[in-house]
Amino acid sequence: MLKLVVFDLDGTLAPIEKGSNPITVEGLKELQRRGVQIAISSGKPTFYLCGFCRQLQLEKPILIGENGAVTQIGMGLPPEFYQTVSISKKKKRRLHALREQLDETMPFSIWYQPNEIGLTCFFKTKDQQQALHDFF
8 A cells, every 4th residue: 555655846746937737736636535645855945845735735745855954744834843954053154154155256146045954046147157156
């Protein structure tokens, strides 16, 4: 008997920057009706996954965000279960300093994905992509 199914989000449950199609949504709901636990894993933060799952009307999914660094059960805020990988205060300070350095160095505004464990910055143009590549 199937007890748990884990799905990736982008490109699997939904095309990038789009919602899931009705057939996918109905398939997920059918799995839940059969008692199968749904888990969604992504590089995105878990609170993003919460919004996605609310739209799908999933019941108590397991959400695995930031490429496995954050896990929570359900979509409540705060969630009933929430866990992150251990990260030292020193590493947190380094991430904060890196973000400040990027903001001071780059001649363009950077949008940062609101991660808890890492630093994910996005570019809009090829020139910005190259500047970030050169920075690192």
